[in-house]
Amino acid sequence: MNSCIAPRKTALLSSLALSCVLAIGLALPAAAQSPSPSDVEKHKTTPGGKYEPSLDVLKEGELEAPGAKEGVPSLTQEEFNRANQIYFERCAGCHGVLRKGATGKALTTDVTRESGYEYLRDFINYGSPGGMPNWGTSGDMTEKDIDIMARYLLNEPTAPPEFGMAEMREAWKVYIPVEERPTEKMNDFDIENLFSVTLRDTGEIALIEGDSKKIVSVIKTGYAVHISRLSASGRYLFTIGRDAKINLIDLWMEEPKTVAELKVGSEARSVETSKMEGWEDKYAIAGSYWPPQYVIMDGATLEPLKVVSTRGMTYDTQEFHPEPRVAAIVASHYRPEFIVNVKETGKILLVDYQDIKNLKVTAIDAERFLHDGGFDSTGRYFLVAANARDKLAIVDTKEGRLVDVIESGGVKPHPGRGANIVHPTYGPVWVTSHLGDETVSLIGTDPEKNKEHAWKVVQTLEGQGGGSLFVKTHPESKHLYIDTPLNPEAEIASSVAVFKIADLTKEEPEYTVLPIGEWSGISEGVRRVVQGEFNRAGDEIWFSVWNAVDQESAIVVVDDKTLKMKHVIKDPRLKTPTGKFNVYNTRKDVY
């Protein structure tokens, strides 16, 4: 189904592009937040193994098979368990755990019973141009599975178990207490230039030294680590798996290891640490998809301290939503606050961590389906994509209020954390690419010296095509890089486009194509090239060449000045590398 992703220079908002966005939406049921593409749901064309849903949501007995109702087909316990597993793997990302709908339509029984068994069966089998995958004719689901799913959808949804403080404390492990950890750095690595690389399908991260390009450690983590984040001091590395498992890794140890571990739910995407002066390394926070909540933890041990539900009213219609998932979380540099983005209700929460017994939260009405975003170059303004609405919400983190919600200028913005450049004409701008088309949008971010351009799309560039996940630059760089790993054309998926910032004064700036996949020397697989990440000095950019778990993958290092290939990292342990997080750039929010 990726064949409908907008190819090179598809006209904006064509009906093709529009239906593609939805299809991409379905291919990304819990689309990548920032900046790892680790949660790309794998249909036939994507590399890698199958997503193993957390067993927590599938415990037999805890979910009761619904009983026979008049006119409603029943399922055996075995069929019900199978349907639950398929639903969480294939459907929940778009339609929601409680089937209330998100990117996909609502599948509550008032809707499904109206449609009836045959309609559901055929819809699952053949899909729709509106974006529903053709699960049957694609070969992903058997006839039997489709029959089970159609019957399953005619019964009431069952919610996975809650995961509150009791469950968290049971899951919490401190392997090395604080007092047994080193009091100074015990290794020779240049920690500031270390890269934490997600090995998506093996449930690991690789720590790679920036200068030597050597793997110094491979550490077992949660499944498909979505992001790595650094404590403010840079000592502690936090990873969060899609299965809601957090690892706390001490980079001061002779060999960096997991010193504490916590599970915060059955599915999650975000972790962050307190960055405000005076609060460095004190707290961490993680946001979950299920249960819909966030938890504040002790920064040195992951001890869970405060769990807060996000269930509540949508910002616009003000109706209760039972499953508002937590997307990106960032830490303010201006106030002792975490900035928590809640997808389904469209609220941005400023969570003040000064006094967690008297927790102060400002809930900003923004836009629905908030996903990922980042700061402007000053760190004062936070820009976040409401991807299913083609919008960007901008928050003034100093004043704690919404600045504006604007059109992103393209279809389904996916900024990761975005890229900040100083535009020769418009001054400081923040950049996002789009999943749904080739548009790269530049938004003015300087309301003081460039007031007329602030919070407006001042320029749109045409990239290689749709299917972009991340843009990247660095204050020392004169370039802007745009990946397109989800583009259906192999050539586009395995290369990146680079604009010269100085060329942005031109009417139609041209880009250079870097054939990263080719440079990797790998000949098998789709060789998706994903997520550029700069080193500490800002003079080289690393790209993952992401193949399936049974194929060779690599990391290609590019010289930013010359745009030439500088180095290829290959290693048998480097399986399915996706997101990469340079310690210095991540802890300082340099992007």
Next chain:
Amino acid sequence: MNSCIAPRKTALLSSLALSCVLAIGLALPAAAQSPSPSDVEKHKTTPGGKYEPSLDVLKEGELEAPGAKEGVPSLTQEEFNRANQIYFERCAGCHGVLRKGATGKALTTDVTRESGYEYLRDFINYGSPGGMPNWGTSGDMTEKDIDIMARYLLNEPTAPPEFGMAEMREAWKVYIPVEERPTEKMNDFDIENLFSVTLRDTGEIALIEGDSKKIVSVIKTGYAVHISRLSASGRYLFTIGRDAKINLIDLWMEEPKTVAELKVGSEARSVETSKMEGWEDKYAIAGSYWPPQYVIMDGATLEPLKVVSTRGMTYDTQEFHPEPRVAAIVASHYRPEFIVNVKETGKILLVDYQDIKNLKVTAIDAERFLHDGGFDSTGRYFLVAANARDKLAIVDTKEGRLVDVIESGGVKPHPGRGANIVHPTYGPVWVTSHLGDETVSLIGTDPEKNKEHAWKVVQTLEGQGGGSLFVKTHPESKHLYIDTPLNPEAEIASSVAVFKIADLTKEEPEYTVLPIGEWSGISEGVRRVVQGEFNRAGDEIWFSVWNAVDQESAIVVVDDKTLKMKHVIKDPRLKTPTGKFNVYNTRKDVY
């Protein structure tokens, strides 16, 4: 079953008293918050008609009868509707709409199916010494009803419908737009000395002039108005019915009338208005039992502006609670905030109303089952009872933080809004009586000049007995009044105890008994005497003599100086009077 309410001077914490508290809890499933006893569930010994649950929760078709499950008895749609009605009338107050338990035990299917049909049937029939009423042997439920209820409890609970912004806007009515209302006071009443009196079972309030003691208007409202509150200016009177209907009454009109109306759910208890300087009359807020949420409204029209769910984690175990009901709400005088007390999660919310699009809420971890409370004499500290925990939580509304949670010194504190006196020994103290025993507790409230006494129970007095709902005094008064309307002894229920403040220096201060019921001249009925309320000048106190709807009731006015009967208000329209709210004292929080 009220026969087990602790009679005169029962020893504290005797096993009798303990079981009585639970029984009272059950007799008060949604016990009076402040200061009207309008939500006393009527068992055989209480006066008045039956509580009619809101039809909203009983709409046929919206609640689906659960289907047959193996081993689980089924109900016909008719039986299910009947069971739902009985459940909301008799059971929900203690066991919760979702049967998660509160004052009563959890009745979720994991519990009930463990017990089985016969156990449930017998328990409902015979009750228990732990506090469950004997619904069958008391004659309240027929054998058939008990059979239905036992089967009902073996099936999954069904939640009443949500009530979000769409439903509120549909229910919202403005009868007289702001521009058509008078621009100055058009009547001759001394508004500041007007009393708004709840006529519980007729769904009305009576406005009574303080000086003439004449009823100037009887206004149709929601059912069993729980409280009346005044806008900061004193112009607008707000009432909230137990059926979640709010009336906005304009006291400037020649004949005061309802100018706007709103329904905020299916069951509610609290309404309040913005009191901070600069925000007078601007906003109102109402809190609901179902759905568990609060809504901020325009103060002049009741237009619903912001709905906020209270569903979330309990403060202590931090597990998700699906039904955290909103109890008392007061408005801060120190900050532009509403103070919202959430029962089941034990959180006190400081809701900053300065910017409701970027709503800032501080959630203070306090104690479970928060109910009602009031300010100290300075208005800075708010004291609220966690009644099922025999505790008081104290909040510093100036600093926005919890001061302490202390034992109340008795069983099941029920302060209403409490009473502030200057104690000859301990300085400023705040007073609460108790539902579960005869204790009257005095708590020091002056951390500056009487630091050693602050936030401690400095003295306990022995009142007439258990079953007290309200204490009352006035800055001009030298007396402290304690009612006991729920005491099973008719003599105690129909009289009040009065302490002289000057006598509190004595080891065992004695009280005078005022035989208010007798003074009323009414000879029929239980003549429960409830809720003293001072006039504007503070020289007379009014008590309701509350009889059943088909019996005569009255209001007795007592001269505070002489403790003699001064006047009896009788009127055919004065049916089931309970709470009374003097305009000046209510709007200025004088108590």
